[in-house]
Amino acid sequence: MSTPSSMKAIVVEKLGGPEVLQVQPNHPIPTPTEGQLLIKNRICGINYIDTYFRTGLYPSPKPEILGREAAGTVAAVGPGPNPHNFQVGDRVAWLATGGYAEYTAVPAGKTVKIPEGISDEDVMGSFLSGLTVLTLAKETYAVQKGDWVLLHAAAGGAGFLMTQILKSIGAHVIGTAGGPEKVALVKSLGADHVIDYRSEEEKDWVKKVKEITGGRGVDVVYDSVGKDTWEGSLEAVKRKGTIVWFGNASGPVPPLPLNKLSPKCVKVARPTLFGYIETREEFEFYVNELFTLLKSGQLKVKIHQIYPLDQVAQAHTDLEGRKSTGKLLLKA
Ligand SMILES: NC(=O)c1ccc[n+]([C@@H]2O[C@H](COP(=O)([O-])OP(=O)(O)OC[C@H]3O[C@@H](n4cnc5c(N)ncnc54)[C@H](OP(=O)(O)O)[C@@H]3O)[C@@H](O)[C@H]2O)c1
Structure with a gap:
């Protein structure tokens, strides 16, 4: 399937409350550069850190697409070496930035294939x-x-x-x-x-x-x-x-x-x-441990709610309002 040229994305242009999470229906889809993959996101994790970037507690350049993690499929592999052998169609999870969107260009080094037997929901309920x-x-x-x-x-x-x-x-x-x-x-x-x-x-x-x-x-x-x-x-x-x-x-x-x-x-x-998983070896060490725990059923995941992308403001309101238990997710 070919990749469209624009996508739905949640863009933060200025600091503020959940209301600054604005839906852009025709945001350009990024092109993966060397060392990157273009991911068609399926489910994105919502983390408290997203609120820090939204309010400015943690500085970051604006406009910005928040979201530090997502699960989805590889839509394109950037040019150059491909040391982890990613192929279009691989089911993957990544840690980077820009997850509140239908597509994200992410570093291949911070992307892993999701093994058979583990759902995208369980991975996103427990990844970051x-x-x-x-x-x-x-x-x-x-x-x-x-x-x-x-x-x-x-x-x-x-x-x-x-x-x-x-x-x-x-x-x-x-x-x-x-x-x-x-x-x-x-x-x-x-x-x-x-x-x-x-x-x-x-x-x-x-x-x-x-x-x-x-x-x-x-x-x-x-x-x-x-x-x-x-x-x-x-x-x-x-x-x-x-x-x-x-x-x-x-x-x-x-x-x-x-x-x-x-x-x-x-x-x-x-x-x-991010300080503990800087190298690929460190990242894979903890990911393997997590996937083993998920696959064996030793670690249970609790998903509070899966929100549609355009209800992300409500999700932030619920998270900051102490209304949630377990993990909040977005459906891209
Ligand atoms: N350092 C890292 O690498 C790292 C990585 C992941 C997460 N974190 C941190 O871990 C914490 C949990 O993150 P999370 O995404 O899993 O969020 P979360 O725990 O699902 O939500 C935050 C919880 O904090 C409690 N809380 C206490 N005072 C609060 C207040 N004034 N406002 C809002 N909530 C308050 C609430 O639980 P009660 O109602 O039970 O009090 C609330 O449900 C955050 O502080 C996050 O920054 C750090």
């Missing part, structure tokens, strides 16, 4: 988020069996997968989540304790964590909420513990005076997925 949590649990802090772990936003896209990974390692998991439905969901994944940090009874979640751990605190905190939780995370971590700040759902952690870490000899990390 799942690769992230695998790197967080293996490299940022190597979680050990028996560790006490505090995981914020445990019912979210990343949190839903991280809870499962932590339990599979044998950690004791204390999750936080907003509201009884989210709490029940995280409990169903095997979390040992789940705190409803938005409820009147449990809003002092630090006290609760201290009670659960006999006053000791947790070995590691995974905090992607940021502004609203960072101080509590510092209190809830044990002496010689680690805090991994990996997101800003409520806003960024403010500049932190290092001497705040001294009393308990706390270690902190501020990782990003």
Whole structure:
């Protein structure tokens, strides 16, 4: 099938709320250059990072097509060497930019073939988020069996997968989540304790964590909420513990005076997925691990909703309004 010359794409021309996500029905389809593939996207993942680029919390040139990942088929292979042997028609998933569109030109080095037996939906429900949590649990802090772990936003896209990974390692998991439905969901994944940090009874979640751990605190905190939780995370971590700040759902952690870490000899990390999968070898290592977990059924995926491309503003509203559990997807 030949590729048309224009496509539907969601273009952000200026910073702002979900309303700046504008549908362009006749956007030019990019031409893949050397080292690139043109992908006909089928399903694109929505990630919290997309909102940071939309609002300007993370700078990026505008106009911009958001979307860091999609699954689809190879529509064209760019000129030059093709070391990973991609062919037109291959079913693939990619990590790059420009996913809120029918077609995207992406680096072949950040594209992988999807094995038989794994659906596009399961891959997109766990690709960027799942690769992230695998790197967080293996490299940022190597979680050990028996560790006490505090995981914020445990019912979210990343949190839903991280809870499962932590339990599979044998950690004791204390999750936080907003509201009884989210709490029940995280409990169903095997979390040992789940705190409803938005409820009147449990809003002092630090006290609760201290009670659960006999006053000791947790070995590691995974905090992607940021502004609203960072101080509590510092209190809830044990002496010689680690805090991994990996997101800003409520806003960024403010500049932190290092001497705040001294009393308990706390270690902190501020990782990003893309820093862990820079080389093809690193990327394939984590992708293979993820696909193995998906294929064996050891990792369950939860899709909140698949939105049509032109309802992306609603999807952002739902994500930022804390209305979702698991992953939000777009149908290209
Ligand atoms: N560093 C990396 O490489 C990397 C990669 C992937 C994701 N992340 C980060 O991981 C986090 C989760 O990403 P995601 O895409 O999976 O999103 P998500 O967890 O599905 O959604 C964010 C969740 O954060 C919680 N939250 C707490 N305070 C909030 C507030 N003021 N506004 C909105 N939400 C709030 C909400 O859960 P409750 O209602 O339960 O509080 C909400 O559902 C984000 O911070 C993201 O930036 C980082």
